[in-house]
Amino acid sequence: MLKRILLIVSMVLLALILLPLLEGLGEQTHVSSLAEYYLSSGADDLNSPNLVTSVVVTYRGLDTLGEVTVLFAAAAGIMLAFKGLKMDEKEREKTQGPSELLASGASLLFPILFIFGIYIFTHGHLSPGGGFQGGVVIASAALLLLLSGVIPGVSHLMTSLLEALAGASYVAIGLLGLYLAAGFLDPRFLPRGEWSGIFSAGAIPVIYSLVGIKVGSELSAVLNAMISKGGEK
Amino acid sequence: MVTPIVIIAAALAMAFLLPVLEKAGKGLIKTLSLLVLAGFFAASLSWVAQILQTGAIISQTAGFKAPVSINLSVSMMEATGLAVIYLVALLSGAFQIFVKKAVWQGKELSLYFALILGLSGLVMTRDLFNLFVFMEITSISLYGLLVSGRDERRFEGGFKYMIAGGLSSAFYLIGVAFLYRETGQLNLDIIVAQSGQANLYLPLLLLTIGILIELKPFPANGWALDVYESADPGTGAVISAMNTTALILVFMKLMPLLQAFGSGIVYAALIIAGLTFFLANLAGIRQTSGRRMLGYSSLAQTGLILFVLLSPSAGLSEERGLSIIASMLRLDTIEVIALALLINHALAKSALFWLTEFLKKDALHKSSEEGDYRGNRGWLIPAGMAVLALTALPPFPGFWAKWAVITSFGAAGNIGGIAVILIGSLLEVYYLFRWFIRTQAHGEDGGDVIAPQVPEDFAPEAAPAPAGLTIKPAWQIFAPALSIIILTSLGLAWAFLSLSGGQELLLLPLAALALYALFDLIALPFAVKNILAMAGLGGYAYLIYGELNNMTLIFGAVFIAGSLVQLFLLFNKRDKRSGLLPFLVMMILSLGNLLVFKSSLGFFFSWEMMTVSSFFLVIRGRQASRASLRYIMFSLAGAFMIMYALADGFRGPLTGLVFAIGLLIKMGAIGFHIWLPGAYAEAEDEVSTFLSSVLSKAGLFILFITAGIYGQTFFPGAGNAFLASIDINAILGWIGVITALAGAMMALFQEDIKYTLAYSSMGQIGYMILAFSIQSHLGWVTALYLAVTHLLFKGLLFMAIAGVIMRTGTRLMYQMGGLIKKMPISFISVLLAIIALSGVPPLTGFGGKWLLYSSLMEKGWYLHAGLAMFSSGVAFLYLFRLIHTIFLGQPKTGMFENIKEAPIWGLIPQAIFMMVIMGFSMFPSLLIKPLQAAVEMVYPAAAEGVAWQGSTVLSSLGYWNGSAVMYVTMGVFLIPLAWLMIVNGRIQKVKQFNIVFAAERPYKPETTHYAYNFFSHYQKALGFLVEVRAERFWTMIRKSTDALGGLVRRIYSGNAQTYAFHIIIFVILFHLLAGGTF
Amino acid sequence: MIYIVAVLGIVIAVSAVFALYTGKILSAIIASGAVSLVASLIYILAGAPDVAMTEASIGSALTTVVFLIAWRRISRIVATSTEKEDKNA
Amino acid sequence: MTQLLYILAFVVMAIGLWGILSRRHLIRMIIGFSILDTGIHILLVAIGYRKGGTAPILDEALSKGEALMNAVDPVPSALVLTAIVIGLAVTALMLSFAVRMVQNNPTMNADEHKELKW
């Protein structure tokens, strides 16, 4: 009981400390000086309509690179953790095969989802969405098949190969930017293309699709590791 | 030229490609990763070189200028920090690839490269949010590495780590968000440049808390300990060395931001860092798991580095080496100190973590178990040097850094800071050395041997068991060995820099250690090594002869010549005894250095060298584990007190006293003496001669040199007149005389010879302290006289006893008896020694007594004189007991039939000492005149009417003519002898038991040799004086610190939620400390 | 516009508290998914469509899936172990 | 509107933190964590929000000229993107650690997982 009271008291104190952060926050009408630059000259620099994407991919490209590594490290960690998980036999054979309805429905839905995912990350620089969202959609497509039991498990070789290649080429593009254009991860070594075309805004779409592929394959590998009975050798 | 961004790209590429490349072949990825890691290290070194010319390297990303895009910058501090990180990364990578049991596969290696990417990003990036991303990369790859451990509790540790990591990144993120809201910028340099900001206190508070929680501050570091305990040693090394170094560099990067807008925060962080350092060390004492103890130690070291960084007065020291390095690397002194501490911690701590990999079990060895690595050089040398480095002992960088910090604190009068650091590191010394000593303890060493072991059934001591089976460390020991070699070379470089101004001589002991260790390695026969040692000593004496003045000449003779003669004793060694000579020569040379140092740093360096080398000599004893722990604890406590006084520059009122206490501890005065008997007696026989006859004078010599400071009163500025009038010398005098009495009394009731001699040394040192504290010409001459003669007769005694112990195999006196027939020469040398020691006229002892009483009477200390006479009477008792029980009385039948005289090599030094004693007895002026010359500088003889008339020395009270006394004694002795020879023409020799035994025939020597509990009646009368008091006092202190440590560690209850709760408490505490209100 | 956000805010708060204090873990997981789903709605209103899509896809969909998988695995482990205890108790 | 968003963010964060600290069940703690993360994301978006702001995507409706006037600040949304992905990574990893912890000591109560202490 004492612990509970102590907890409440400390939470109240913490709230009191952070209270001054809330005062004086009237309606924000102006944007920060940094944002003003992006809003005014962001489009001219990179010729990409979706400014958030241009900030995410080029201006703060290192963040995204870091983010991809975070996902990669987390995936590696999770797969290691689940690989070590001892599976007792009884658990394995309990689940029976997929019902007819489920199998056909899943196999019908998969291509739609798959294409939708690809659409998202190829149009990252035009409309909201991008590599990560697209990758997740692809992963959920793969999840659909896994859960419905249509495929026993995603082939480990394919996903790790895809993942590695996408990551490596992402770094390659970064280096290309360094040597061909003005700096690491600078997309402008490819042509700017005309406004809101698929192949416009330099290498941004290429980067975002690579990220999409990498995220997609990584997450499906993770989901496969978590779900599959056998536990990949 | 490799720009920072290329390093990041390379690490990333490796991380991504390794799992795939693993399919190609295991060998390939191993060599590839090692190559890349080596490349990183080379790149960081090239940056250091380049920065020297062009200043900080800035590399932009995404082709735009800083605020718009993220930029990385590497200034000199970052470059050197990264060099450390990449070095440890290379070593730990190599370790993990080749260690037997938990070899890293492809996935772990890619996680490892992701970690290195995170760390380098952390250090380089100038963008605050980017810092958050790299912090996450580091933590997540660490979680991943944790998964690949072997201890199944690692997931519980990992879970707690994640909760703490999650909360800290949450706070950090909120901090960055609101910082962006206030300043509109994310780039660190731009925010700092913006002046006149609204109050950024809260965002900066959250930001700092985010970083600090990752650095494991006091209340909120339970999770860190669980991670250290459950992770593999390899991962533990990575966390404690690389992770901490990177985060400290990040904290240093944020310092300008905090100083600009949140000064309260810096103060709060200082307090927290100090708390972490002190309490982590305190809790470290109670640890049973080796890795958890190392966890506590790395928490403490992080706290120490932060404490030094944040304290305002840490960079004032103008120590020579420090300023040279600072100018070379274009860093300011505080950064150099921080860098030194970082390197010291990173390399030493990772070495220790790797070494725990080779121990049989993680739990600390109990005191009764056989250490895994008794005498196994392969493991012990790196472990020993790593422990030395961590406890900031010479010659490692930690020592120089700590010296710089303490002197700058002293200059700024920051006494609190000094106290925290010194007491904290004393605690650390305790548990680190305890761990090291236990791993090398001998099978038979009960771990609690500080008093003589008297078996109940009087049976002779069991023959010593052969050295236990020791584990051969796999050749992967190269990783810790390599890191220690690098650390030592850095330390030596710094040593050379700071001692180059005319004090190169002080580096000789280290050179000697290396040289003689080399001789050990190439297994020269021991005799050759011994001759080389003597040659070395002779050369050294010749070298420093020029610089010695009168006073140092005397002590030079005691230290160098005394030990030279005693080196003969070592010739009777048949087995290799590797490790004995290097440390012995190092100790003697560092003692010699005490004579020729020029700066307080030079003095303290040689003092600590002496402590270290003598510790490694004491630890060789068969049952010396407890005694050596006590020895190192007391010596270092004394050394820290001396360090405090030196840092304070003797300005403070009590520094004179603290300095004196530091020296008294080293000399073993009453109250601080409990380490002395164990250290002198339990060490090997040859070593104990050096310890008791030569080493014990070191403290006395320093007393003489710094005599100027003892003029102060004991309670300066004390209110009433009486208190103000007590000066330090009166206190020293009483301590001296009580030590003399206590030493003699305690020696009286010992059964073990070496303990008797140890206590007798303590008594003699008491006399020297008394004589010194008289502070008059005669007083100082007495002290020097006693010092020289003590060397002679104590050396004689110990060497003779060493011979006896070697022949009889036992140290218990009642088991011997009647050895005069078998070992006559040893008998003569012991006889001469006890006559000299007890002050019986013809020999040198009486000179000492006469000088002492004349000076005491002159000074008016009559009570001291009375007590001194009583204790010299008591000294006479235990000396007779010594000679009677060993040489006279009934020899044991059967046991010592075939023993021969002590080996010739033992007898030569004894003969030399005997001749010197006879010489000084015949012509006392030979000894007293140089002593007077030495003392002349401070106290002129004429002032006290001390004069020479022919061979009679006159003092204001009495006179004494040594030669006349000798002639009269000779005459008075020879005439009766001649009379007896004439009268007793036909004397018949008889066998053993032919005695008048009331008509019975005694058949068992055990009953007729009166030896056991020789002075039982004296024990009944005055036994109460010798009850164990000091022992109980110090045990009480240890127990209370243990209890305190127990109290502190109870906080870490192991429950993940409580740890989260601690973090919230930490936030509130931090806010309060930073001066915030609610 | 303000009112819609206020209503959505209240929905988030209620479902968050529900997630923490409901009896069955399964419904707790669903409730936490709902929290991030409603949050993505708020993001749309706050003029950040990219974030809304990410929050929707990652925050609500994927996190909930991972929670469910983990929960299934855990409940099965706890179940088999209690079985073993009953057997040998 | 911004005021509302900030208050909402702090409320959600408070609930999340309370969940971590008070609820002993492992899964509930992790749920508390994900709620705390969501709270932070709302806060970040609130930082970037502008009165009557529209999405910073230039299309026919929003020409380059007006973007400066009423587009929302793109930087916090970029930050949120990364934060969400990192939040997912940490939560997923925490869940897998929780699974392995339960396998080692089959109880869901956080108090019982106290093998490492003192």
Added chain:
Amino acid sequence: MLTSILTKALYTLISFFVILNYSLLLLGTMARVRAKVQGRIGQPVWQPYIDIIKNNARRSGVTHGIMFYLGPVFRLAGGLGTYFFIPVIFGSKIFANFSFSGDVLLVMYFIFFGQLGMALGAGESGHPYSPIGVARGLAQMTAFELPFSLAVIAVAAQYGSFSITEIVAAQQGGWQNWVAFTNPFAMAAGMLAFLGMSMNNPFSIVIAPQEIPIGPPTEMHSSFLGMLQTNRAIFNGAKMVLFMNLFFGGAAHPNIFIALGIMIMKTFLIYLYVVFVGVSFPRFRTEQSIRFFLGVPTLLGLIAVIQQMI
């Protein structure tokens, strides 16, 4: 140079001859006094002469080793040395002995020389009773050493010098200048300590005739015993002379024979005091005697010393 050595040797012989005969006769008379007190007629006064001559004339002898052989030599050297370092008659060249080589400290520590020799000889003899006796003797010696040294310190502090001649010189001019009257506590402590030194009854545990037949010299016989008995006489004589000089104004008179008379009379009284105490008290155990000496005598000594300090 040679003549001064010869005269010096002659003077030494004379003073040796005087002290030897006087002490032997003194021992004889005191033994007779003791017998009279116990109602016996007692032995003739010259009995010690007979013992020494008999012992030295004995033909056969046994030695237990070198140290046993040298034991009595050490012992006698100690007795003689102590005597020779004390100036017997104040002012006379004959009886100044070798006091030029050292002051009262030398004499105090030379007593140890004799003790050590005896102890080593006894130890070598192999008889258990000897070391027991030696242990008791030494233990007791440290105990009475304390009051004695305090007394000497008090006297030295009073007259500001350790040399015996100066101390005696300061006490000239009538009995009221003696230390006994100017510094009574010192004299009391000294005299009580003298009881311990003289191996008489309250403190005769060392030789304890019934318990450990005469303690240390148990195995001594023939010429060894003779030498010990000569020493016993000379040593007592030396100690009495020392106490006379320290506390009772020494023997000082222009005419040498009257000075000798004064010396004999004073030392006779000192020794008589010891014998009186000896016959009237039973024997202390060792720890009792240690506790006794560290009690009242030491207190008296302390008072004497503190008197000087104030």
